[in-house]
Amino acid sequence: MYDFKRVSLFCGHYGSGKTNLAVNYAKALRAAGREAALADIDIVNPYFRSKDSEAELRSLGIDVISLPFANTSVDLPSLPSEVYGLVQRRDRFAVLDIGGDDRGALALGRFAPYIAEENDYDMFFVVNFYRPLTRTAAAALDVLREIEAATPLRFTSIINNSNLGEETAPADIEKTFPEAQTLRRLTGLPVAFTSVCETLRGRVTGENLFYISLQKKPF
Amino acid sequence: MSEKVLMKGNEAIAEAAIRAGCRHYFGYPITPQTELAAYMSKRMPKIGGVFLQAESEIAAINMVYGVAGTGKRVMTSSSSPGVSLKQEGISYIAGSDLPALIVNVQRGGPGLGGIQPSQSDYFQATKGGGHGDYHLIVLTPASVQEMADLTGLAFDLADKYRMPAMLLADGTTGQMMEPVALPEEAPVLIDKPWAVTGTGMARRHNIINSLYLQPDELEKMNFARFERYAEVEKNEVRYESFLTEDADIVIVAFGIAARVSKNAVVAARKEGIKAGLIRPITVWPFPKQALSDLANTAKGFISVELSMGQMIEDVRLSIHDRKPVRLCNRAGGMIPSPDEVLAAIRKMQEEV
Structure with missing residues (x-):
């Protein structure tokens, strides 16, 4: 199994799939027998939140820390104080869902010194090469550098989350492997995982595949 | 493409x-x-x-x-x-x-x-x-x-x-x-x-006013x-017609409400209810003629909206109230579920 770090940070371009990956990663931690909590500190987009998965996560024994006004229609970017406890107490695994782009990563600033001091963290750069502003490794690198400029922490690895939503075919994922490798060369960061929707299990050929489930839409 | x-x-x-x-x-x-x-x-x-x-x-x-x-x-x-x-x-x-x-x-x-x-x-x-x-x-x-x-x-x-x-x-x-x-x-x-x-001193000046x-x-x-x-x-009237040819009950819905409604129409058909959907793509101009034509064969209409009922007025005007028109709606940011729309279809099926 993957060598889980005490703190896992999910950053990337907005719409790259950070929230869904963070939810699935927290579930994987729990499935591996770790005490885990998921903190949503996405101050950029108030629309899709890890809080949407709160009931499911809690039923699995995963604690969920959300913004005080999440899912209330109040668009107020304040951070929950419990995140300090999660970062500082070091008594359980922490998964942090960070907002998109450099603006989202700004929210990490106040917690960054504690995370850096403990130095037991993964900071994942989540990339979907089917997103229009990160179609290439070079374009993704621009976003990655912008995010790093907004936080004192450095990325530790890449998660290739390339997909076309419900229409994703196995070949769509496999086609992005060369781009992910280019990004690896450009950054010197390893590709930790390629995410694959559970419904495509066994149909994608590649290394370090991480199977994820998606929330179902009623339309 | x-x-x-x-x-x-x-x-x-x-x-x-x-x-x-x-x-x-x-x-x-x-x-x-x-x-x-x-x-x-x-x-x-x-x-x-x-x-x-x-x-x-x-x-x-x-x-x-x-x-x-x-x-x-x-x-x-x-x-x-x-x-x-x-x-x-x-x-x-x-x-x-x-x-x-x-x-x-x-x-x-x-x-x-x-x-x-x-x-x-x-x-x-x-x-x-x-x-x-x-x-x-x-x-x-x-x-x-x-x-x-x-x-x-x-x-x-x-x-x-x-x-x-x-x-x-x-x-x-x-x-x-x-x-x-x-x-x-x-x-x-x-x-x-x-x-x-x-x-360019070559024509009279245009005035925007x-x-x-x-x-x-x-x-x-x-x-x-x-x-x-x-x-x-x-x-320039544009609309999508879904299973309306033999429909007894015609749903009228646009945007996200139409997507929910389409699922409800499919579910209703499985129950043997002849439901169909008109999805206006232009709401001005409104597909008046398409609805008016359907009023010759359909038994009733349901306007599905994320509002307190606004488009329903255009539906009623289009068919000149020749058939009953009901409202199936949510408001304030809520979206009707396919089941809610299906329930409205079933209810109208009993009534007409």
């Missing part, structure tokens, strides 16, 4: 607008349409376009008015409270016979309301909104692909008929992500001899404008 990408509805509008030749965007941030402005702020500087975050929605729409007078493709976007602020400017643009695109990614109201999806700006979009006699061409996308496709169409129709067009979306279609094949960049070919582009102090002159402008509107009503 190019290879598919995964986009938010808001982004798809922005990219499609750029590919339709729009190089001027003026806006002001508001959830749930902010990604549109954010996308423009990243893309426009790279392609020699203008992105400007104005000091207010009112300023933004008047900047649109200015650029529209030069004949350049121009747009603004906002969400419900912000679109209310733009109404005066929209009336001036309509009164000056200028093409422009206004995007409304609707949220719940009235007042500040909420940030969740809604369709309660239907009256504002289709019946005026601002002062005076005028119309907008109002297009209602129901998918991210349509967000892109209808954006290009809106620019084309606005140019063709010299009138503002509106994309009437909602928080869900704006925020959700779906694969989309973006249109190729196409040159804008339409001639705009009325535009204010400098005379909505002020006519002589009432007979103003009346003439209004009549001429409405002759153009009649052409739009004749030529």
